[in-house]
Every structure is written in C-alpha cells, then in structure tokens.
Amino acid sequence: MTPKTENLILGIILDMDGVIIDSNPYHKIAWTNFFNKRNVEVNDLIFRDLIFGTSGGEAISTLLNCQFSKDELTAFCEEIDADYRRIVSESVHIEPVSGLIPFLETAVYEKHKIAIATSAPTRNVDLILQKLNLRNYFDLIIDKSLIINGKPDPEIYLKAVQGLGIVKENCVVFEDSISGIGSARNAGLIVIGLTTSHLRDELFSAGVCRCINDFTEITIEQLKNLILTSATI
Numbered sequence: 001m002t003p004k005t006e007n008l009i010l011g012i013i014l015d016m017d018g019v020i021i022d023s024n025p026y027h028k029i030a031w032t033n034f035f036n037k038r039n040v041e042v043n044d045l046i047f048r049d050l051i052f053g054t055s056g057g058e059a060i061s062t063l064l065n066c067q068f069s070k071d072e073l074t075a076f077c078e079e080i081d082a083d084y085r086r087i088v089s090e091s092v093h094i095e096p097v098s099g100l101i102p103f104l105e106t107a108v109y110e111k112h113k114i115a116i117a118t119s120a121p122t123r124n125v126d127l128i129l130q131k132l133n134l135r136n137y138f139d140l141i142i143d144k145s146l147i148i149n150g151k152p153d154p155e156i157y158l159k160a161v162q163g164l165g166i167v168k169e170n171c172v173v174f175e176d177s178i179s180g181i182g183s184a185r186n187a188g189l190i191v192i193g194l195t196t197s198h199l200r201d202e203l204f205s206a207g208v209c210r211c212i213n214d215f216t217e218i219t220i221e222q223l224k225n226l227i228l229t230s231a232t233i
Contacts, residue, residue, distance in 0.1 A: 005224035011166030012107055012223070013157065013189070016118035017052075018176030018196040021096055021128055023088070024052060030084035034076070038064060052177050052197050056080065077121075085127050094131045097194070099215030104137040106220050113164040115140040117156045117173075119147075119180075140164055152182030157189055169230075172223050181206040190230055192218065 017023045024047070031051060035042050040063050042051075050059045057073040068076070088094060107114055114137055118125060121144045129135040140163040142156055149155045161168045173184040176194040184191045185207040193203030193211045200211045209226065212218050 005221060005228065008170065008224050008227065009166065010112040010220070010223055010227065011115070011161060011164040011171035012112055013115045013117050013160045013171060014174045015176060015180050016116055016120055016125060016128060019097065019174050019194055020100060020116070020134065021094065021132065022196045023128070024197060026084055026087045026091070027052070029087055030080050033083055034080045035063060040064060048197065081121055081124055085123060088127055088131065096132050096134065097196070097214050103215040103218065108137060110220060112220065113139050113166055115142065115160045115164055117142045117160040119144055119150055121145065151177070151179040152186060154183055154187035157184045157187035161187065161189070170227055172226065178202065178206045181208055190226065
C-alpha cells in the first residue's frame with residue numbers, strides 16, 4: 001500500500017445479476033418459460049441486447065408486439081420474477097462470482113463503503129443475498145423499488161453515491177450489462193466490466209475502463225490506483 005492510497009476510502013458499487021452472481025442462466029429459463037407460453041421464441045441475441053440489464057417492461061412490449069398498461073407490465077414482470085425465484089430456490093448450485101467474497105472481506109476490513117445498485121425487485125435481492133449469505137457485506141442496497149427511472153438513466157447510481165456518502169470521484173462501479181454501464185457512465189462514474197453477459201470489446205465500447213472475468217482479477221489496491229490515475233487525467 002502506497003502513502004497516496006493508504007487513507008483513501010472507496011465507494012464500491014455493484015450491480016447484482018451478472019456481477020454478484022452469474023444469474024443469467026436462471027433468468028433465461030424464467031423468461032423463456034414466459035414467452036413460450038405466448039408462442040414467442042427468444043434467443044441469446046435477444047437476451048443480450050433487449051432483456052438483460054433492464055427492468056423488462058420494454059422487452060415484453062417489443063417481443064409481444066403490443067403496448068401494455070403499466071399494471072399489465074408489472075404483472076408480467078412479477079410472473080417472470082416469481083418463476084425465477086422458484087428456479088433459484090430449487091437450485092443447489094448457487095454460488096457467487098468467483099473471488100467475490102475475499103474481495104468484499106478485504107473491502108470491509110479496510111472500511112470502504114459497499115453498495116448494491118440493481119434493477120431487480122426486492123424479493124429477488126433478498127433471495128440471492130440469503131442464498132449466498134452476503135447481506136452483511138453491504139452498507140446500502142438500492143433495488144427496483146427505490147428508483148423511478150431504470151438503467152441507462154443515471155438515477156440508481158446517483159442515489160448509490162449519495163447514500164454511501166462518498167464523493168463520486170472516489171467511487172467505482174462493477175457492471176456487466178450495456179444499459180448498466182451507460183447508467184454508471186451517465187452518472188459520471190468509473191466502471192469496471194464483468195464478462196458474464198458481453199464480450200470484452202462490447203464492454204470497452206460501452207465505456208468501461210477495465211474488464212475482468214471475475215473478482216480474482218482485481219484487488220482493492222488496484223481500485224485505489226485506478227481512482228488516483230483517473231484523478232490526474
């Protein structure tokens with residue numbers, strides 16, 4: 001640890017799906033079940049570009065080729081989320097992204113502030129944090145119930161920064177989706193991309209400063225140096 005980084009307190013903000021847990025396979029099953037009931041076929045391209053990283057309502061309207069009321073879209077999303085929770089609850093192989101727990105333990109030990117900023121509903125967040133026994137690592141959790149405008153609007157990340165009480169210049173976001181990266185960048189934040197949903201080239205094109213496959217490839221000290229380097233540019 002260098003003298004410049006020794007007393008630097010970070011705000012570390014993580015998306016949940018695709019960052020804390022590689023939940024895409026479980027979401028795919030739930031979404032596929034929903035559209036299969038309505039005779040609509042979905043593929044990996046649709047998941048990547050239209051569904052993942054969003055609140056889901058726009059994808060439903062587009063794929064079903066119909067404009068629905070807010071209440072109707074809410075009911076559809078709740079149907080999908082309930083199926084997702086069933087799938088996750090019944091799975092015995094749920095694990096955090098590799099390296100996450102040692103990374104969080106170091107961050108907590110050094111007294112950095114850690115938040116979740118996710119488009120997922122509260123019940124999904126509660127289930128994942130319970131399954132993985134992670135809740136105590138986080139100082140702040142912002143989910144779908146606490147925001148008006150979904151990603152790529154910057155609202156969720158601006159609220160995370162405010163809630164952590166750390167200046168945004170000292171905050172780093174971990175994201176896996178293009179819309180999420182856009183949200184963080186629109187909030188003026190540094191973003192590190194995880195390759196759970198997109199290729200590295202796609203993540204760099206969206207505006208990340210670094211890509212990792214998992215948390216074994218990043219350290220808190222590297223985050224501090226990233227902050228200091230960005231401050232001098």
